Amino acid sequence: MADQKVSIQNIGTSIPVDNVQALAASVADSGAVPPRYLRPEVNAYPVAQDGDGELPVIDFARLLDLRFSQEESAKLHYACAEWGFFQLLNHQVPEEVIEQMKADIMEFFKLPLEEKKAFAQGPGGLQGYGQAFVMSEEQKLDWADVFFVITRPVHLREMRFWPTRPPTFRNTLSCYSAELKRVASTLMEVIAEALGIAPDRLLDIFDDMPQGVRINYYPPCPEADQVLGLSPHTDGGGGLTLLLQINDVQGLQIKNNGKWFPVRPLPGALVVNIGDILEILSNGKLNSIEHRAVINTEKERLSVATFLFPSEDAVIGPLPELVTKGCEEKYKTMSYRDFLKTFYARKLDGRSLLESLRL
Ligand code: OGA
Ligand code: NI
Numbered sequence: 001m002a003d004q005k006v007s008i009q010n011i012g013t014s015i016p017v018d019n020v021q022a023l024a025a026s027v028a029d030s031g032a033v034p035p036r037y038l039r040p041e042v043n044a045y046p047v048a049q050d051g052d053g054e055l056p057v058i059d060f061a062r063l064l065d066l067r068f069s070q071e072e073s074a075k076l077h078y079a080c081a082e083w084g085f086f087q088l089l090n091h092q093v094p095e096e097v098i099e100q101m102k103a104d105i106m107e108f109f110k111l112p113l114e115e116k117k118a119f120a121q122g123p124g125g126l127q128g129y130g131q132a133f134v135m136s137e138e139q140k141l142d143w144a145d146v147f148f149v150i151t152r153p154v155h156l157r158e159m160r161f162w163p164t165r166p167p168t169f170r171n172t173l174s175c176y177s178a179e180l181k182r183v184a185s186t187l188m189e190v191i192a193e194a195l196g197i198a199p200d201r202l203l204d205i206f207d208d209m210p211q212g213v214r215i216n217y218y219p220p221c222p223e224a225d226q227v228l229g230l231s232p233h234t235d236g237g238g239g240l241t242l243l244l245q246i247n248d249v250q251g252l253q254i255k256n257n258g259k260w261f262p263v264r265p266l267p268g269a270l271v272v273n274i275g276d277i278l279e280i281l282s283n284g285k286l287n288s289i290e291h292r293a294v295i296n297t298e299k300e301r302l303s304v305a306t307f308l309f310p311s312e313d314a315v316i317g318p319l320p321e322l323v324t325k326g327c328e329e330k331y332k333t334m335s336y337r338d339f340l341k342t343f344y345a346r347k348l349d350g351r352s353l354l355e356s357l358r359l
Pocket of ligand 1: 252
């Protein structure tokens with residue numbers, strides 16, 4: 001692929017594999033989960049219990065209020081540096097937009113398989129309905145179907161992948177995407193200020209806030225303790241991820257002190273995490289934390305991850321103002337296009353990509 005052709009909307013491919021929603025329906029009858037989904041590593045690390053810490057909660061309204069912003073942004077910095085994850089309350093995304101997202105997404109996944117497949121991934125990309133990061137015939141598989149589209153900048157939208165059923169879907173996703181752009185822009189500014197760099201420094205790199213939305217559908221599985229909905233990974237292509245849990249089923253777990261820490265979203269919260277790009281730009285001051293999704297035996301689970309990408313022309317490496325004496329440069333510098341190529345050439349594998357970029 002010629003370098004100038006590498007772009008967030010056309011990079012990556014994945015070997016096509018069975019639809020998991022359909023597979024789950026047949027397994028419910030037969031009881032046998034195919035071996036490719038059985039993962040011996042599921043229980044390799046303990047799951048954290050109550051009392052093993054508390055995921056930081058950040059109040060977006062306080063970040064914007066001069067009386068509290070300093071205190072709240074210090075909390076935000078601590079969350080991004082120590083946990084790499086936090087819950088965001090009072091983000092001001094209108095309730096109607098969230099509720100309509102939930103309703104439209106649930107309805108889309110209820111459609112017959114053939115109707116969903118009208119928006120299936122093509123061979124040359126990852127947009128649409130399908131799966132991602134399947135790179136070999138031997139690789140173990142995740143117990144989930146996904147729907148992914150680039151939502152911003154608006155001129156990069158490829159509408160053929162955007163569902164027309166339910167009829168409100170496109171408009172709802174478009175509104176949600178605009179709301180999340182607003183929230184993410186503010187977070188980028190506050191994160192930059194708390195790092196002690198110019199407030200617009202990150203906004204310049206994430207110019208115009210390129211954005212992708214990934215909807216995860218995790219069907220129930222009778223052998224839930226043997227399968228994974230989403231392999232351990234860090235959010236590789238982006239700087240910041242904002243996750244909305246669609247229904248009231250838990251599944252996200254994050255690596256914290258050698259344990260899997262279950263995230264239980266508070267009512268109305270978005271779960272936000274630092275991606276690889278912000279870890280690298282911040283020269284390791286912020287942390288892109290490994291996380292995974294586990295499966296429920298009886299209930300399906302749905303979530304929406306919104307990823308914020310740097311501009312395609314960006315150069316990704318530790319920001320010079322954060323490379324100081326005693327804090328030497330920790331990662332290689334490369335063009336974002338080269339970074340994308342590396343990211344999409346691999347399966348999801350914990351922090352291995354980030355580690356490979358360490359100096
Ligand atoms: C992701 C992700 C977690 C979840 O899509 O990158 O980490 O709870 N999702 O679905
Ligand atoms: Ni993730």
